[in-house]
Amino acid sequence: MDVDTRLLRYFAVVAEEGNLTRAAQRLFVSQPALTKQVKQLENLLGVRLFTRSRAGMALTEPGRTLAERVPALLTDWDRVLRDTKGAASRAARVLRVGFLASAANEATPEIIAAFARRRPGWRVEMRQATWSNPSAGLSDSDVDAALLRLPFPGQENWHVEVLLTEPRWVALPSAHPLAARDRIEFRELWDEPFVAAAPETGWWRDYWLATDEREGTRPRIGAVTDTPDDWLSAIANGYGIALAPESAARFYARPGVTYRPVDGVTPTQVGVAWADDTNPVVRDFVKCCLGCGASGALHAEGHQA
Amino acid sequence: MDVDTRLLRYFAVVAEEGNLTRAAQRLFVSQPALTKQVKQLENLLGVRLFTRSRAGMALTEPGRTLAERVPALLTDWDRVLRDTKGAASRAARVLRVGFLASAANEATPEIIAAFARRRPGWRVEMRQATWSNPSAGLSDSDVDAALLRLPFPGQENWHVEVLLTEPRWVALPSAHPLAARDRIEFRELWDEPFVAAAPETGWWRDYWLATDEREGTRPRIGAVTDTPDDWLSAIANGYGIALAPESAARFYARPGVTYRPVDGVTPTQVGVAWADDTNPVVRDFVKCCLGCGASGALHAEGHQA
DNA sequence: TGCGTCTATAACCTGGCGGCATGGATGTGG
DNA sequence: CCACATCCATGCCGCCAGGTTATAGACGCA
Numbered sequence: 001m002d003v004d005t006r007l008l009r010y011f012a013v014v015a016e017e018g019n020l021t022r023a024a025q026r027l028f029v030s031q032p033a034l035t036k037q038v039k040q041l042e043n044l045l046g047v048r049l050f051t052r053s054r055a056g057m058a059l060t061e062p063g064r065t066l067a068e069r070v071p072a073l074l075t076d077w078d079r080v081l082r083d084t085k086g087a088a089s090r091a092a093r094v095l096r097v098g099f100l101a102s103a104a105n106e107a108t109p110e111i112i113a114a115f116a117r118r119r120p121g122w123r124v125e126m127r128q129a130t131w132s133n134p135s136a137g138l139s140d141s142d143v144d145a146a147l148l149r150l151p152f153p154g155q156e157n158w159h160v161e162v163l164l165t166e167p168r169w170v171a172l173p174s175a176h177p178l179a180a181r182d183r184i185e186f187r188e189l190w191d192e193p194f195v196a197a198a199p200e201t202g203w204w205r206d207y208w209l210a211t212d213e214r215e216g217t218r219p220r221i222g223a224v225t226d227t228p229d230d231w232l233s234a235i236a237n238g239y240g241i242a243l244a245p246e247s248a249a250r251f252y253a254r255p256g257v258t259y260r261p262v263d264g265v266t267p268t269q270v271g272v273a274w275a276d277d278t279n280p281v282v283r284d285f286v287k288c289c290l291g292c293g294a295s296g297a298l299h300a301e302g303h304q305a
Numbered sequence: 306m307d308v309d310t311r312l313l314r315y316f317a318v319v320a321e322e323g324n325l326t327r328a329a330q331r332l333f334v335s336q337p338a339l340t341k342q343v344k345q346l347e348n349l350l351g352v353r354l355f356t357r358s359r360a361g362m363a364l365t366e367p368g369r370t371l372a373e374r375v376p377a378l379l380t381d382w383d384r385v386l387r388d389t390k391g392a393a394s395r396a397a398r399v400l401r402v403g404f405l406a407s408a409a410n411e412a413t414p415e416i417i418a419a420f421a422r423r424r425p426g427w428r429v430e431m432r433q434a435t436w437s438n439p440s441a442g443l444s445d446s447d448v449d450a451a452l453l454r455l456p457f458p459g460q461e462n463w464h465v466e467v468l469l470t471e472p473r474w475v476a477l478p479s480a481h482p483l484a485a486r487d488r489i490e491f492r493e494l495w496d497e498p499f500v501a502a503a504p505e506t507g508w509w510r511d512y513w514l515a516t517d518e519r520e521g522t523r524p525r526i527g528a529v530t531d532t533p534d535d536w537l538s539a540i541a542n543g544y545g546i547a548l549a550p551e552s553a554a555r556f557y558a559r560p561g562v563t564y565r566p567v568d569g570v571t572p573t574q575v576g577v578a579w580a581d582d583t584n585p586v587v588r589d590f591v592k593c594c595l596g597c598g599a600s601g602a603l604h605a606e607g608h609q610a
Numbered sequence: 611t612g613c614g615t616c617t618a619t620a621a622c623c624t625g626g627c628g629g630c631a632t633g634g635a636t637g638t639g640g
Numbered sequence: 641c642c643a644c645a646t647c648c649a650t651g652c653c654g655c656c657a658g659g660t661t662a663t664a665g666a667c668g669c670a
Contacts, residue, residue, distance in 0.1 A: 001383075001446075002309055003382070005307045005309075006307040009307065019616080029660095031617075032617090032619080032620095032662095033660075036618095036658075036659090039618090040657085045386070045389060045390060047389060047392075052616090052617065053666095053667095055616075056616070057616095060393075060396075061392055062390070062393035062396065066385065066389040070385070073385060077378060080371065080378060083374065084350060084352060084367050084371040085351065085352055087367035088365075088366070325648060326647065334629090335628070335630075336649095337629080337650080337651095338627070338628050340648065340649060341628085342627080344649090345627095357649090358647085359646070361647070362648085
């Protein structure tokens with residue numbers, strides 16, 4: 001009897017949530033689709049897994065049995081997936097490193113060089129990820145390690161080391177009145193339209209909208225972008241403003257976009273994350289990040305700030 | 306990253322077989338369909354799993370990694386499936402027993418009665434299976450135990466106890482010339498058209514065509530049926546003849562169909578099979594089968610034979 | 611009585627799976 | 641040397657299953 005792991009994921013979330021509507025939101029599918037999928041799983045097994053009521057979905061006895069064991073199945077599968085993809089890159093002597101645009105910085109070339117010295121014969125393959133993939137391929141085991149902005153969704157599932165911390169600034173259209181100012185209070189930006197990440201990124205989106213630091217004020221969304229290019233264009237074209245790491249001022253300078261320091265938002269960090277702590281090659285890479293990354297990045301920053 | 310277990314099953318068979326064409330036959334799908342599925346799995350993982358050549362499909366290094374671990378994943382899933390369905394029947398105090406039509410006999414009611422005495426409060430739910438499901442639901446964990454004709458495909462995967470042995474006879478249209486005879490040599494039937502089970506039943510079909518006892522002569526197929534009713538009709542209408550257990554002469558007597566003893570074919574057995582040997586209720590049922598089943602069945606047989 | 615909060619149903623669109631027929635590459639035997 | 645057998649790949653088509661939006665139905669609450 002065959003099942004798609006998607007069905008099992010869906011089931012697990014509904015079981016945990018006890019509520020179709022909320023589960024559907026978490027899974028980024030419509031509620032009717034979830035209804036159908038749950039029903040299909042029940043038909044497939046020939047077992048009623050939930051008792052429905054207007055209060056929500058409550059597990060039946062066999063439903064509980066299933067719910068207890070599905071998570072292990074799914075993590076087993078993830079593990080096999082990782083090993084398989086890992087075997088491919090190991091065979092090719094390639095270390096796959098994902099990164100979010102904003103997480104690569106002056107230190108990155110140095111890290112790669114250091115790794116090359118430490119592991120001759122190996123090649124680093126850098127893969128840039130879009131915002132809609134906030135773990136930069138880690139969650140699909142598409143990469144062995146990732147350079148990321150912290151915090152990121154699912155951070156607790158991986159090994160993470162912080163590489164550097166820097167303040168968040170704001171990127172605005174150069175014509176914007178506030179662009180003339182030297183420093184800006186975040187409170188002054190509450191009513192501005194923001195250029196945001198896709199909704200599927202969950203609280204990652206919220207983090208860069210700083211929803212926690214708005215005292216309840218709802219952010220206005222002026223545009224949704226998925227890559228640095230789109231993002232810069234959207235800002236330059238006046239669709240909105242956006243928070244960005246200080247280093248973006250150097251890496252993503254563009255006519256029409258001005259970066260300014262902001263007071264009143266927490267700083268952001270760059271970190272390296274990886275899944276398999278038993279892989280010596282990955283550990284070497286992490287060491288390179290920590291070694292030259294920390295000093296190198298700080299050095300560069302001190303230089304240019 | 307979601308996968309259907311079907312993909313994994315397909316992959317496992319191709320990996321084991323090393324040959325798409327043969328794997329497709331084993332899986333009862335067309336070879337192009339398999340090609341596509343294997344390719345899809347490779348695309349999904351972003352990993353080349355096989356190296357193709359005219360010699361067949363050879364696993365790559367990552368392919369080997371995957372092939373080593375997929376069987377365990379699949380059996381884990383089967384296990385969870387069994388536990389979930391089992392939880393449902395346990396909660397309802399129902400013992401689900403599958404049976405192939407020809408495996409139920411005079412002893413069956415007695416077995417059920419004995420079980421009812423041993424487990425008051427429990428109910429036995431008898432589920433008749435079609436020929437296309439030779440394990441009578443055991444393979445999908447749809448039943449806790451099954452009364453089957455031995456041997457059956459996948460027999461080695463389950464616990465099995467033999468309940469009785471009986472010769473195979475032949476069922477023929479009453480108008481058939483051989484119906485006038487008292488005994489028939491199997492060799493005389495080699496050229497007759499047979500009423501057979503569906504091809505998907507693999508060697509189960511062959512067993513009832515007695516292909517092993519034809520010294521290479523290809524059986525002729527006159528009709529394919531899935532249930533006793535169809536089967537009887539097909540024979541009565543002269544589409545073909547068929548081997549059948551001796552007891553069928555009593556249980557499936559019908560005008561137009563005559564049963565005759567056959568020499569030169571191995572006898573057949575009825576057995577009880579079950580998956581979960583740790584389930585005390587199932588063990589009780591098996592005991593009932595062995596206790597009253599053996600004596601009862603033999604008794605009844607002696608009576609009527 | 612009307613509203614908010616659940617889940618279920620209906621109608622529709624699309625993509626993927628499976629089947630058949632066929633192509634292309636490559637050894638093998640008459 | 642050519643016809644054939646044996647592999648895997650491709651093209652085309654029918655069908656089903658998944659997703660979406662809109663809406664219905666059940667029920668508690670103000």
